[in-house]
Amino acid sequence: METSVINRLDKVVRKYPQKIILKDNTKALTFREFDETTKSIGTYLSNLVCAETPIAVMSGRHAYTPAFFLGVVRAGCFYAPIDADMPKARLNQILSVINAPILLTDKDHLKTAQELNFDGKIIVAEDILNTEIDENVLSCRASVITSVSPLYVIFTSGSTGKPKGVITSHLSLMTYIDSVAKVLNINENDILGNQSPLDYIAAIRDIYLPISFGAQTYIIPKNEFAIPTALFDTLNREKITTLCWSVAGVELPAKLNAFESGKPEYLKKLCFSGSVISNKYLKIWQEALPNVLYVNQYGPTEATASCTYYIIRDKVSENTVLPIGRPYENYKIILLNDDNTKTKTGQIGQICIGGPIVALGYYANEEISSASFIQNPLNKNYRETIYKTGDLGRFNENGDLEFHGRMDRQVKHLGHRIELGEIEETAKNIMGIDDCCAMYHKEKENLYLFYTGEASSKDIILSFRSVMPAFMVPRKIVKLDKLPVLPNGKTDMQILKQYFK
Amino acid sequence: MDELMQILEELRPDVDFENETSLIDNSILDSFDIVALVGELNDAFDIEIKPNNLIPENFNSAKAMMAMIEQLQDE
Numbered sequence: 250m251e252t253s254v255i256n257r258l259d260k261v262v263r264k265y266p267q268k269i270i271l272k273d274n275t276k277a278l279t280f281r282e283f284d285e286t287t288k289s290i291g292t293y294l295s296n297l298v299c300a301e302t303p304i305a306v307m308s309g310r311h312a313y314t315p316a317f318f319l320g321v322v323r324a325g326c327f328y329a330p331i332d333a334d335m336p337k338a339r340l341n342q343i344l345s346v347i348n349a350p351i352l353l354t355d356k357d358h359l360k361t362a363q364e365l366n367f368d369g370k371i372i373v374a375e376d377i378l379n380t381e382i383d384e385n386v387l388s389c390r391a392s393v394i395t396s397v398s399p400l401y402v403i404f405t406s407g408s409t410g411k412p413k414g415v416i417t418s419h420l421s422l423m424t425y426i427d428s429v430a431k432v433l434n435i436n437e438n439d440i441l442g443n444q445s446p447l448d449y450i451a452a453i454r455d456i457y458l459p460i461s462f463g464a465q466t467y468i469i470p471k472n473e474f475a476i477p478t479a480l481f482d483t484l485n486r487e488k489i490t491t492l493c494w495s496v497a498g499v500e501l502p503a504k505l506n507a508f509e510s511g512k513p514e515y516l517k518k519l520c521f522s523g524s525v526i527s528n529k530y531l532k533i534w535q536e537a538l539p540n541v542l543y544v545n546q547y548g549p550t551e552a553t554a555s556c557t558y559y560i561i562r563d564k565v566s567e568n569t570v571l572p573i574g575r576p577y578e579n580y581k582i583i584l585l586n587d588d589n590t591k592t593k594t595g596q597i598g599q600i601c602i603g604g605p606i607v608a609l610g611y612y613a614n615e616e617i618s619s620a621s622f623i624q625n626p627l628n629k630n631y632r633e634t635i636y637k638t639g640d641l642g643r644f645n646e647n648g649d650l651e652f653h654g655r656m657d658r659q660v661k662h663l664g665h666r667i668e669l670g671e672i673e674e675t676a677k678n679i680m681g682i683d684d685c686c687a688m689y690h691k692e693k694e695n696l697y698l699f700y701t702g703e704a705s706s707k708d709i710i711l712s713f714r715s716v717m718p719a720f721m722v723p724r725k726i727v728k729l730d731k732l733p734v735l736p737n738g739k740t741d742m743q744i745l746k747q748y749f750k
Numbered sequence: 751m752d753e754l755m756q757i758l759e760e761l762r763p764d765v766d767f768e769n770e771t772s773l774i775d776n777s778i779l780d781s782f783d784i785v786a787l788v789g790e791l792n793d794a795f796d797i798e799i800k801p802n803n804l805i806p807e808n809f810n811s812a813k814a815m816m817a818m819i820e821q822l823q824d825e
Contacts, residue, residue: 471777471780472774472777472780472806474781475774475779475780475783475784475809476774476805476806477801477804478801479806501785504785505784505785505788505801505804506800506801507801509801510800510801510802683789701786702789703789703793730786731786
């Protein structure tokens with residue numbers, strides 16, 4: 250049995266030494282070059298810190314960055330990737346939680362690193378790439394790692410305002426990667442197009458599918474997402490076969506009518522996650538590329554990226570409710586009522602996740618960890634940790650899980666129970682609404698709809714009235730140029746609250 | 751030009767549109783800004799920005815955007 254991603258890296262390098270693993274718009278790394286980079290960094294770090302130490306990594310959007318991550322792992326340590334583009338206050342918060350003795354950065358971000366409140370040692374990765382590799386030290390460090398050792402800590406926003414560092418083990422990561430690879434049928438001929446920031450959970454597929462299966466990842470320059478023709482040119486030039494993108498990324502080319510002037514000719518598989526995709530944009534993809542495998546994924550960082558998947562076989566229409574599907578192999582899903590009892594068949598309950606993919610908790614935060622990672626209340630006989638997602642789900646008659654919004658977004662309005670997610674889904678199917686967010690102003694008992702798009706508030710209200718009971722029609726309709734977004738791409742509801750009058 | 755500047759400033763009040771000439775090349779405007787901007791410009795100037803207009807040269811500066819808008823209005 251493999252104990253760590255190091256086993257995988259060693260194996261894949263022996264098999265495909267000359268093959269490209271990572272490429273960006275200026276350089277390409279072979280598996281051997283990638284591996285040697287990890288070993289040099291691993292050797293250097295091994296001389297400075299003990300195994301099982303957190304190392305913060307702040308490096309740009311380029312092919313070497315994943316090699317820096319794995320260099321940390323070679324030293325028997327775990328990495329906390331951070332995005333230099335985030336506000337400094339946020340970076341300082343993250344650094345204070347992870348309390349790493351070393352911040353590994355690249356040349357481009359040295360200045361940013363020096364401006365942070367960081368007491369530890371700042372190391373520029375490019376300066377240590379020529380470190381002579383010490384195989385003895387590295388094999389000693391590799392032997393310290395067990396499959397349940399931390400691999401990385403990825404920070405997500407906490408509802409309290411303080412970022413939470415989700416700790417993922419080698420076992421969890423490998424379990425997820427193998428499960429998703431089976432669904433997408435990933436092999437060494439696949440070329441992935443990376444969209445996600447490299448420090449974000451969604452990038453783990455782009456990093457670890459190559460390490461596990463010999464595939465290649467092309468890191469798409471960020472500004473190409475603003476220029477759909479450039480984006481499609483890149484996908485075609487690099488012969489990209491597989492995209493694992495956020496829903497926001499998938500919707501973009503459809504929103505900008507990119508399919509009028511071209512399409513990704515080599516694309517075979519498209520999986521997406523992060524939020525509920527709008528049927529009208531998915532339909533544009535399906536019509537332009539009918540033979541692509543479309544996979545809708547659901548899952549939180551705390552359960553290693555995605556825990557359920559749904560293969561979309563039929564063309565969607567306006568009224569399609571796209572399920573989030575079935576648990577990936579080695580994932581267990583249970584639905585619980587508020588009183589921790591099992592929900593009846595067909596009922597809505599809180600989605601809880603068990604199995605080897607459950608995270609090791611939030612870094613240095615026992616209090617919040619023990620509130621979210623709990624003993625399975627249905628199991629009185631032995632220890633079984635599950636993660637409570639705070640999301641609501643229901644198994645439909647086909648046995649597929651449906652997503653029913655956030656628990657904390659269920660409101661009681663004029664005596665009726667309303668899911669704000671449902672208001673949003675309704676609004677998104679109205680022509681002329683591009684994006685929206687429904688919110689509830691409890692004090693004034695007002696249902697708000699914030700939206701972007703061309704529709705007029707009159708159109709929206711008339712459409713709502715034709716499909717919804719009166720109590721579910723938003724009373725306040727606010728048109729915005731753009732919905733405010735958090736760094737993770739989700740809507741920033743705190744900013745929207747300022748519109749409450 | 752004033753109308754364009756107003757739209758741009760409402761979209762991204764944090765950006766110096768008077769002087770910036772690498773809005774796309776330096777990733778100052780992101781893809782979501784462009785989506786919003788395209789809709790706004792189409793409405794405000796009664797034009798239709800097509801995918802082949804969406805190239806960095808047309809969006810790197812306010813001046814370039816204005817030139818594109820004028821060209822599309824002539825068509």
